[in-house]
Structure formats: structure tokens, C-alpha cells
Amino acid sequence: xxxxxxxxxxxxxxxxxxxxxxxxxxxxxxxxxxxxxxxxxxxxxxxxxxxxxxxxxxxxxxxxxxxxxxxxxxxxxxxxxxxxxxxxxxxxxxxxxxxxxxxxxxxxxxxxxxxxxxxxxxxxxxxxxxxxxxxxxxxxxxxxxxxxxxxxxxxxxxxxxxxxxxxxxxxxxxxxxxxxxxxxxxxxxxxxxxxxxxxxxxxxxxxxxxxxxxxxxxxxxxxxxxxxxxxxxxxxxxxxxxxxxxxxxxxxxxxxxxxxxxxxxxxxxxxxxxxxxxxxxxxxxxxxxxxxxxxxxxxxxxxxxxxxxxxxxxxxxxxxxxxxxxxxxxxxxxxxxxxxxxxxxxxxxxxxxxxxxxxxxxxxxxxxxxxxxxxxxxxxxxxxxxxxxxxxxxxxxxxxxxxxx
Numbered sequence: 001x002x003x004x005x006x007x008x009x010x011x012x013x014x015x016x017x018x019x020x021x022x023x024x025x026x027x028x029x030x031x032x033x034x035x036x037x038x039x040x041x042x043x044x045x046x047x048x049x050x051x052x053x054x055x056x057x058x059x060x061x062x063x064x065x066x067x068x069x070x071x072x073x074x075x076x077x078x079x080x081x082x083x084x085x086x087x088x089x090x091x092x093x094x095x096x097x098x099x100x101x102x103x104x105x106x107x108x109x110x111x112x113x114x115x116x117x118x119x120x121x122x123x124x125x126x127x128x129x130x131x132x133x134x135x136x137x138x139x140x141x142x143x144x145x146x147x148x149x150x151x152x153x154x155x156x157x158x159x160x161x162x163x164x165x166x167x168x169x170x171x172x173x174x175x176x177x178x179x180x181x182x183x184x185x186x187x188x189x190x191x192x193x194x195x196x197x198x199x200x201x202x203x204x205x206x207x208x209x210x211x212x213x214x215x216x217x218x219x220x221x222x223x224x225x226x227x228x229x230x231x232x233x234x235x236x237x238x239x240x241x242x243x244x245x246x247x248x249x250x251x252x253x254x255x256x257x258x259x260x261x262x263x264x265x266x267x268x269x270x271x272x273x274x275x276x277x278x279x280x281x282x283x284x285x286x287x288x289x290x291x292x293x294x295x296x297x298x299x300x301x302x303x304x305x306x307x308x309x310x311x312x313x314x315x316x317x318x319x320x321x322x323x324x325x326x327x328x329x330x331x332x333x334x335x336x337x338x339x340x341x342x343x344x345x346x347x348x349x350x351x352x353x354x355x356x357x358x359x360x361x362x363x364x365x366x367x368x369x370x371x372x373x374x375x376x377x378x379x380x381x382x383x384x385x386x387x388x389x390x391x392x393x394x395x396x397x398x399x400x401x402x403x404x405x
Contacts, residue, residue, distance in 0.1 A: 001030050001031065001032060001034075001066055001067065001068070001104075001108065002030060002031045002064055002065060002066060003028050003029070003030055003031075003058075003062050003063050003064065003065060003066075003067055003101075003104075004029055004030060004031050004063065004064075005027075005028070005029040005063075006026060006027070006028055006029075006054075006055055006058040006059070006062070006063060006097075007026070007027045007029075008024065008025065008026050008027075008051040008052075008054055008055055009023075009024070009025045009026075009051075009381075009384040009385070009388070010022055010023075010024055010047040010048055010050075010051050010388065010389045011023045011024075011025060011322070011355070011383075011384050011387050011388070011389060012387045012388060012389035012390075012391075013322075013351055013387075013389075014351055014387070016132070016133075016350075018132055018345055018346065018350060018351075018352075019319075019320055019321055019322055019345050019351075019352065020320060020321055020322075020395045020396065021389070021391070021393055021395060022047050022389040022391075022395065023039060023321055023322030023324075023355070024039060024040045024042060024047055024050055024051055024054070024096070025037060025038070025039050025096075025322065025324060025379060025384060026038045026039070026040070026051075026054050026058070026096045026097060026100055027100065027379070027381075028058070028062070028067065028097065028100040028101065028103075028104060030067065030104060034104050034107050034108060035103075035104070035107075036067065036099075036100035036101060036102070036103030036104035036105075036107070036374065036375075037099075037100055037103055037324050037375065037377075037378070037379045038095070038096035038097055038098070038099040038100030038101075038103070038324060038328075039096055039099070039293050039321060039322050039323075039324035039325045039328075040054060040092040040093060040095060040096035040293050040294070041092060041095070041291045041292075041293025041294040041320070041321045041325055041395075042088075042089060042092030042093070042293070042294065042395065043394050043395040043396045044088060044089050044092075044394070045089060045394075046392045046393075046394065047389060047391075047392075047395070048392070050089070050092065050093070053089065053090075053092075053093050054092075054093045054096055054097065056093075057077055057080070057090070057093040057094065057097060058097055060076075060077075060080070061073050061076045061077050061080075062097060062101070067100075067101035067104045067105060068101075068105055070098060070101060070102070070297075070299050071299070073094075073097070073098065073101070074094060074098065074296065074297070074299070074300060077090060077093070077094045077097075078090070078094070078272070085274075086270075086271045086272045086274055086275050087271070088269070088271050088294065091271035091272060091294055091295065091296050092293065092294050094296060094297055095292060095293050095294055095295060095296055095297045095300075096293065097297075098296070098297030098298060098299065098300070099292060099293075099297055099298055099324070099325075099328040099375065102116075102297075102298050102299075102328075102331070102374070102375065103374040103375045104374070105374075106373045106374035106375065107373045107374040109373065110373050111373055112331060112369070112370065112371060112372065112373060112374070112376055113298065113328075113331040113332075113374060113375060113376075114331045114332070114334040114335050114369065117298070117299075117302055117331070117332065117335045118335045119335065120334050120335065120369070121334060121335055121336060121337055121339070122333070122334050122336075122339060122369075123369075124363075124366035124367065124368055124369070125330060125333050125334065125339070125341075125342045125366055125367040125369065126170070126171070126340075126341045126342065126365065126366055127169070127171075127341065127342045127343070127344035127362065127365060127366060127367050128169060128171035128172060128173055128212070128214060128341055128342070128343060128344060129164055129169055129172060129173070129343075129344050129345070129346050129347075130172070130173050130174065130175075130216075131150040131151070131157055131160045131161060131164070131172055131173070131174045132150070132160075132346065133149040133150050133151065150174065151174060151175060151176050151199075152176065152195060152199075154198045154199050154201070154202035154203075155202065157174060157176070157199050157202055157203055158202040158203050158205065158206035159206070160172075161174075161203045161206055161207055161211065161213075162206045162207060164211075165207050165210050165211050167347070167365075168363070168364040168365040168366075169211065169365045170210060170211045170212065170365050171211055171212040171213075171214060171239065171341055171365075172203070172207075172211055172212075172213065172214065173213075173214035173215075173216050173242075173343075174199065174203070174213075174214075174215070174216060175216040175217060175218070176192075176195055176196045176199040176200075177192055177196050177215075177216075177217045177220055177221075177229060178191075178192035178195075178220070178403070179220075179399050179403055180217070180218040180219065180220045180398055180399065181398055181399040181400070181401060181402055181403050182398045182399065182400055182401075182402075183401070183402035183403070184218075184219055184220045184221070184246055184398075184403075185219060185220060185221045185222040185223075185225065185226075185245050185246055186220065186221065186222065186225065186402070186403050187221070187222060187224070187225040187228075188220070188221055188225050188228060188229050189403075192229075193228060193229055193232045194232075196215070196229060196232060196233060197232040197233055197236075200213055200215065200233045200236045200238065201235075201236055203236075204236040204237070212238070212239035213236065213237075213238045213239065214238065214239055214240055214242065214265075215233055215238040215240065215241050215242065215262070216242045216243075217229075217241070217242055217243055217244055218243055218398075219243045219244075219245055219246035219247055219269075220244075221244055221245055222245065222252075223244075223245055223252050223253075223255040223256050223259075226241070226244035226245055226256045227255075227256060227259045227260060229241075229244070230244070230256070230259070230260035230262055231260075233262070234260065234261060234262060238262050239263065240262065240263045240264065240265035240287050240316075241256070241260065241262040241263070241264055241265070242264075242265045242266065242289070243265070243266045243268070243269075244256045244264065247266060247269045247270060250266075250278045250279045250282040250284040250285075251282050251284070253266060253279070253282070253284035253285065254282040254283055254284040257283060257284055257285060257286070258283075263285075263286045263287055264284065264285040264286060264287070265285055265286075265287035265288070265289055265316060266279060266284065266285045266287075266288065266289060267279070267285070267288045267289035267290050267291075267295075267318065268289050268290075268291050268294075268318040268320075269294075270290070270295065271294055271295055271296055272295070272296045272300060272304075273296070273300060273303050273304050273307060276288060276290070276295075276304045276307065276308070277307060280307055280308060280311055280313060285313070286312075286313055286314065287313065287314050287315075287316050287340060288304065288305075288308050288313055288314070288315055288316070289315075289316050289317065289318040289343075290304055290305075290315070290317060290318065291317070291318040291319065291320075291321070291325065291329075292317065292325055292328040292329050292332065293319075293321050293324075293325040293328075298328055298331065298332055301317075301332055302332060302335070305332070305336050305338060308338060309336075309337060309338040312338075313338065314338050314339070314340035315333070315336050315338055315339050315340060316339075316340045316341045316342070316343070317329035317332065317333055317342055317343060318343055319342075319343040319344075319345065320343070320345075320396075321395075322352065322355060323345075323348065323352045323353075323355055323356050323359075323360060323377060324375065324377065324379060326344075326345065326348065326352070326360060327360065327370075327375040327376055327377040328375055329342060329343075330342065330360070330367055330369050330370075330376070331369070331375055331376065334369045342367055344362065344367060347362040348360035348361075348362050348367075354380070354383055355379060355380055355383050355384070356377050356378065356379065356380060357377075357378040357379075357380050358377065358378070360377065
């Protein structure tokens with residue numbers, strides 16, 4: 001079996017844009033006509049540049065080769081251009097192509113990918129959702145006052161969290177800690193500490209012990225600033241404090257981990273076993289959040305999870321992108337003894353469902369893994385063709401100026 005063709009799509013994500021401005025998908029085709037799909041979670045370059053990078057990587061290291069040779073492909077791409085070090089852009093390309101290879105491998109074997117990775121440990125997967133603004137009937141008052149939303153208004157956040165709990169979720173996440181900038185980490189403003197504490201308290205009052213609260217930040221703070229924030233929210237017992245300091249120095253994150261009772265979670269911006277190993281050896285986090293569209297792919301993240309398991313560290317796969325990364329996360333999570341919880345884009349409805357020929361199954365707060373071969377989902381190519389993205393924005397942006405208290 002040989003890979004003969006590669007095709008990419010940059011698909012615009014219509015409003016409300018849950019999961020980002022666009023999704024970057026790839027399709028690999030073999031000489032036997034078997035198709036595999038992948039997706040990159042890449043934010044450092046424009047989407048069309050990234051799509052060309054994926055095609056370039058495939059032409060160099062996959063076309064004409066057997067998709068089963070995952071280790072060989074990874075090492076060649078990892079060492080591309082005499083690099084041989086973690087590279088977030090290359091790993092976005094590798095991750096997309098690697099999961100497409102696994103999709104093909106599973107289809108050829110007639111089995112879900114998880115059956116080829118050690119088998120199924122979990123029958124279902126506990127999931128969480130963000131509190132998303134503009135939830136219509138959930139928080140209708142937002143439409144009347146757009147300055148109020150579920151990230152800055154405790155009442156709205158509590159209403160939204162309670163609605164998600166009614167739907168079946170037993171964990172919700174929010175990012176109320178103020179802006180994040182290209183100049184972080186910074187000391188949190190007192191107003192941001194106060195708002196965060198009031199938000200978390202309101203949610204705890206609304207949901208009681210029926211749901212965990214996941215406190216998200218994006219590397220916004222210095223270690224001392226993160227500890228000030230942690231002290232303010234500790235009374236409400238969050239399940240985690242996510243990425244309290246920038247991801248480039250796990251030694252600094254370890255200072256936060258030692259100074260708070262809240263579990264520290266991190267990993268959405270990390271790639272490969274080498275970057276995650278630094279987090280583990282520094283005891284910087286007890287929950288790792290690899291994103292399979294960036295971390296190095298399914299097999300690489302299986303290795304990351306195995307390293308974490310040896311240190312009693314749990315895995316909570318990250319997903320702020322499209323449904324192919326979501327499907328890959330599911331295939332891996334099913335196999336992990338140290339799985340904690342899965343990020344879900346609400347109930348995998350909306351445009352995420354439209355992009356697939358059959359939506360990801362969700363019921364009572366849990367994802368139901370597909371028994372179909374490969375990744376368990378099929379991309380609807382007609383929908384991809386009908387929703388091209390023509391812009392040049394990055395998937396995510398940080399504020400370009402330093403925060404002045």
C-alpha cells in the first residue's frame with residue numbers, strides 16, 4: 001500500500017464560530033483508493049500557508065510510502081531541514097498527516113484506531129464544554145447588552161453553567177481572568193481577580209457539587225500573580241487552574257503547582273514527548289492537555305500519556321478546532337488508563353456535525369466512541385468545498401500590547 005495523493009481544505013467556520021475562525025483539513029488517498037482524513041491545530045501562520053506546508057510535508061515524507069510506517073514518517077519530519085527539535089508549525093502538519101495515516105490503517109484493518117492502540121479501556125468518555133457566549137435561550141439578556149457575557153458577568157455565567165448541567169454535562173470551563181497579551185506573563189489586575197472569584201463563586205452556587213469547574217487562563221500571569229489568583233478561587237474548589245503562566249518555562253509553572261491546592265493543567269501549546277517530558281520532570285502539572293492536531297499525532301501522544309501514567313498524571317485532551325481532531329482525541333482517550341476528561345465543542349452539534357457524514361455521538365455528558373473503522377468519522381467533502389475560507393487571519397490572536405493596570 002502506498003499513499004498517492006494529498007488534498008487540503010481551509011474551511012470557514014460560520015457564526016458563532018465555536019472552535020475558531022476556520023479548520024484546516026487534509027485527505028490522504030492510497031493506491032488502493034482508501035482515504036484518510038486529518039486536521040491541523042496550527043496558529044502560527046496563515047491558514048493557506050499552513051495548508052501548503054502540510055502538502056509540502058506530505059510530498060517529502062509520505063507520498064509514495066506506506067502509511068503504516070508512522071515512526072519513520074515522524075522521525076523524518078521531526079528532523080526536516082536539519083532541525084530535530086520540537087517545532088510547533090511542523091508538528092501541526094505532522095499531526096494532521098499522522099492521524100490521516102491512522103484513519104487509513106484502521107480502515108484497512110476494518111477496526112477503530114483504538115483497537116490498534118491497546119484496545120478499549122473506557123466505554124464512554126466524560127466530557128466538558130466551555131461556557132459559550134450568545135447561547136440564545138440560555139442567556140438571552142446578552143443580546144440586549146453585548147458588553148455583558150458569560151466571561152465577565154457572574155449571573156450570566158451561572159445561568160449558562162446551570163443550563164449545561166441540565167443538558168448532562170458535569171464539568172464546565174470558563175476564562176474570566178482578563179485579557180492575554182503578547183507580553184505576558186503579567187500581574188493580574190485586582191479587578192480581574194475580583195471578577196474571576198465572583199464568577200467562580202456564582203457558578204459554584206448555581207451547580208453545587210453537580211459539576212466541576214475548570215478555570216482557564218492562557219499563560220497570562222507571572223508565578224506570583226498566578227498564586228494571587230489561585231488564592232482567590234481556591235474556596236470554590238476548581239478541578240484545575242489551566243496554564244497559569246506561559247508554556248515556555250515549566251520550571252516557573254512548577255512554582256505555581258507547589259503553591260496552590262488547585263491541580264495545574266497545561267499542554268495545548270506543547271508538542272512532542274520532549275516538551276511534555278519537561279513538564280513531567282519539573283512536576284509542573286498533574287493534568288496534561290495535549291491537542292492531537294498539534295502534539296505530534298496519535299502515536300506520539302500515546303507515548304506522552306504513557307510517560308504521564310508512570311507519574312500518576314492524568315490526560316485531558318484539548319480541542320479548540322474541528323471534528324477530525326475531536327475524533328482523533330476520542331480514539332486515543334478510549335485507550336488511556338489515565339484519561340480524565342475530554343474537551344467537547346458543546347454536544348458536537350452545529351457546524352461540527354454538518355462537517356461530518358455522521359456526527360460524533362454524545363449522551364448525558366459523555367462521548368460515545370464510534371465502532372466504525374479508522375477515526376470513526378467521515379468528513380463531508382461537499383461541505384468543505386462549499387465553505388472555503390479566504391481570509392488571512394490567524395486561528396487565534398493575543399492582544400498586541402502589554403496590559404497596563
